[in-house]
Amino acid sequence: MPVIDLWAKDGYLSTPDGNSIYFWGFSKSETGPAQLPGPHIVARQGETININLYNTLTEPVSISFSGQSGIMADGQPVQPQYTDGKLLSFFNHAEPGGMVSYTFTPSFPGTFIYESGTNPHKQVPMGLYGGMVVRPADYNPDAREFKTAYGAGTDTEYDREYLLITWEIDPDMHQAVEEGKPYQVSKFLPRYWTLNGRCAPDTMLMDGLDYLPHQPYGSMIMGQPGEKILMRYIGAGIENHPLHPHGTHTRVVAVDGRLLRNENVDLSFKRFTVLVGAGQTYDQIYQWDDLGYTTQNPIPTILPNLRNMGVGDAGWTMWSGSPYLGVKGDIPVGVVSYNEFGEYYFMLHSHEELQITNWGEFPGGMMTMVAIYPSLSPAVGILE
Amino acid sequence: MATITRVLQVSTGSLSLPGGNIPFWGFADALRVIPQLPGPIIEATAGDRILIFLMRNFFRPIGEPISILFPGQENVLVRKIPGGPFILEPVKPQYSSGKIISFTNFLDELQDLIIEYSFIARKAGIYLYESGTNPEKQIQMGLYGIIIIRPPGYNNPGHPNFKTAYGTDTNSFFDVEKILVLSEIDSVMHNDVLPNVYYDMLKFKPDNWVINGRSFPDTVNEDNNSSQPYGSQINCRVGQRVLLRIVNAGLQNHTLNLGGFVGLVVAEDSFPLKTSTLDATYEKTSLTLGSGQRMDIIITPNASGEYYLFDRGYHHLVNNDHFPGGMMTKINVSS
Structure with missing residues (x-):
């Protein structure tokens, strides 16, 4: 039986404008850093998993596993917990310094949120959440037919997959918790909006950077033309966020970890914008195949006059050498090309545009890029 | 098909909340002393005619014109005493000096006694009824309630629609x-x-x-x-x-x-x-x-x-x- 340890602890997250914000998060180990979001849990349909929660915080912590049934805590079915007749937790919790052991068997594949079920008005906005992916029982990444989100024959095959978790930060409330001051949700006013715990442009950086020890997950979506890219969205915040990739659409194949299909009736639907609701999940298959691009039929690039390629100071340019999966052209001497491999970039962001700022400064916040490469290693876009 | 008749009034009242009591405006069954939140549940069977009389409140009126909108219901008719219309006619927005003052015909408690809204409850389901006058204020103040329309036969054991929300073969059978x-x-x-x-x-x-x-x-x-x-x-x-x-x-x-x-x-x-x-x-x-x-x-x-x-x-x-x-x-x- 797979055993996963989660340590609830505190830490400091970084924002691109230089802020450092106190938060609570889950860590993989006693000595590891608190993570935002918590470590991805990857489970398998029908395979019992054991999750041990160790609590190093100063108040009780529990975990709710939305969409799962038959959850046991220390051998008994999970139940709400009370103190002096007052509700304390939706589920069995670990006392400060203590632990609780959850066991359950995911009976459906899909994308799920796990999050605190104790003082959730505080603990979830403080960062105690993460994503859980349940592989279908017949999942086999080496066989195309069985590399699916929901099982063979469900039209959910994919080539690469990405998990994007939305959330928002009110830095004043985080500071109040850090300083032990009253936590007043009535004053909730977010100033940062995150994808996988990072604000843009950090969202576009790689996973596991040394200088973002608490925010290990990047959000850059990378793929090739025509590939099926599985995008899993989770709304971990308390607000709703309308996400869309510019100029294209996705096909929503499942919500809340349930396939949109009744027997033979396909209920999946295409959307330009998906409203990522609080506590909800959306699985989408995305394909970029615009303009008939193939490697044999690159999109023609008409180079502008060289004089128009430089903008501002020497070395600056708004011109990348090729905007559009075309043949790379010449760029002025000393100018840096931003798409070394001829890849095509476009934005994926919250269309609630205040949210693509860091404390009001554009660009930032809930924004990342989709990058379509003429050719890309199969090692990119694997969720573990 | 039956006719479901309800006589409602709008009244000021008091709500008990964790922070203390606050005033509110609510619907009440006529002559009941206190209004309620949400308003009285109105239940009918698809095909019934629903007649709602909204009656002037002499004792604790809210002091504003009042009306009821029925979102999801079609062909709502109205008449009003003594202000008119006296013969049933379709509800319509009300204007004063070219400015909209109500989404639907309203009761002015200074001069009107009673306004009657009626419609056929055509489709099973759950619906709101709510204020159509100063709705940004009156609905927040408490003027909303629920209409449930049952499929025919829903309370008749043996009928295929028995205990369903939307009738047979809609996967809406329920125990609770x-x-x-x-x-x-x-x-x-x-x-x-x-x-x-x-x-x-x-x-x-x-x-x-x-x-x-x-x-x-x-x-x-x-x-x-x-x-x-x-x-x-x-x-x-x-x-x-x-x-x-x-x-x-x-x-x-x-x-x-x-x-x-x-x-x-x-x-x-x-x-x-x-x-x-x-x-x-x-x-x-x-x-x-x-x-x-x-x-x-x-x-x-x-x-x-x-x-x-x-x-x-x-x-x-x-x-x-x-x-x-x-x-x-x-x-x-x-x-």
Whole structure:
């Protein structure tokens, strides 16, 4: 039986404008850093998993596993917990310094949120959440037919997959918790909006950077033309966020970890914008195949006059050498090309545009890029 | 087909909330002393004619013109005594000096005695009725209620529509039914509103989140005779089909988490998702409802115990900033 340890602890997250914000998060180990979001849990349909929660915080912590049934805590079915007749937790919790052991068997594949079920008005906005992916029982990444989100024959095959978790930060409330001051949700006013715990442009950086020890997950979506890219969205915040990739659409194949299909009736639907609701999940298959691009039929690039390629100071340019999966052209001497491999970039962001700022400064916040490469290693876009 | 007649009044009253009592405006069955939140539940069977008389309140009028809108109902007719129209005619927006003053015909309690709205309850489902006059103010002050329209035969054992929300073959059969009307209350506004005086809704900042007019833990109390008569606790047994009829009567969106259960969405805005040609029902663990929207959901608990149903917008689970409270209730599942 797979055993996963989660340590609830505190830490400091970084924002691109230089802020450092106190938060609570889950860590993989006693000595590891608190993570935002918590470590991805990857489970398998029908395979019992054991999750041990160790609590190093100063108040009780529990975990709710939305969409799962038959959850046991220390051998008994999970139940709400009370103190002096007052509700304390939706589920069995670990006392400060203590632990609780959850066991359950995911009976459906899909994308799920796990999050605190104790003082959730505080603990979830403080960062105690993460994503859980349940592989279908017949999942086999080496066989195309069985590399699916929901099982063979469900039209959910994919080539690469990405998990994007939305959330928002009110830095004043985080500071109040850090300083032990009253936590007043009535004053909730977010100033940062995150994808996988990072604000843009950090969202576009790689996973596991040394200088973002608490925010290990990047959000850059990378793929090739025509590939099926599985995008899993989770709304971990308390607000709703309308996400869309510019100029294209996705096909929503499942919500809340349930396939949109009744027997033979396909209920999946295409959307330009998906409203990522609080506590909800959306699985989408995305394909970029615009303009008939193939490697044999690159999109023609008409180079502008060289004089128009430089903008501002020497070395600056708004011109990348090729905007559009075309043949790379010449760029002025000393100018840096931003798409070394001829890849095509476009934005994926919250269309609630205040949210693509860091404390009001554009660009930032809930924004990342989709990058379509003429050719890309199969090692990119694997969720573990 | 029967005629369902209800005589309603609009009255000032008092709501009991965790922070204390606040004034509100509510619908009341005529001659009942106190108004209620939500308003009296009106129940009919598809095909019935519903007649609603809204009567002048001599004792505790709110002091503003009043009216009722019936979203989702078609061909609503109206007549009014003594102001007219005297013969039934379709409702229509009301203007004064070219400016809209009401979405529908209204009762001016200074001169009118009674206004009558009537319509045929054509489609099964769950509907709101609410104020159509100064609605930005009057609905927040409490002027909303619920209409349930049953499919014919729903209370007749042996009839294929027996205990269904939308009739046979709509996957809406239920053992237990619970109506959950979501809203939020701004206690400052309730204390400050004056009749016929402009209230700046930009100041709207709710501080109470309610199901059926009550905040947790009051939500888990029984039904009673107070101004907040409807409890929200759900009691059922393992394996029963529990129909949750969720209505968002508020001005904000709310996301109801189904307490760890996975619910089957069988209807949205009273349109069943399963028809003879297509089964478009789908499953969810949480549902976001916009203002005025309704969803009918079936959950089938498979294990006994206690479960909490709550607003996943967690900042709504507080009373006076303290958890637990607000928009939350309990499901008790016995074996």
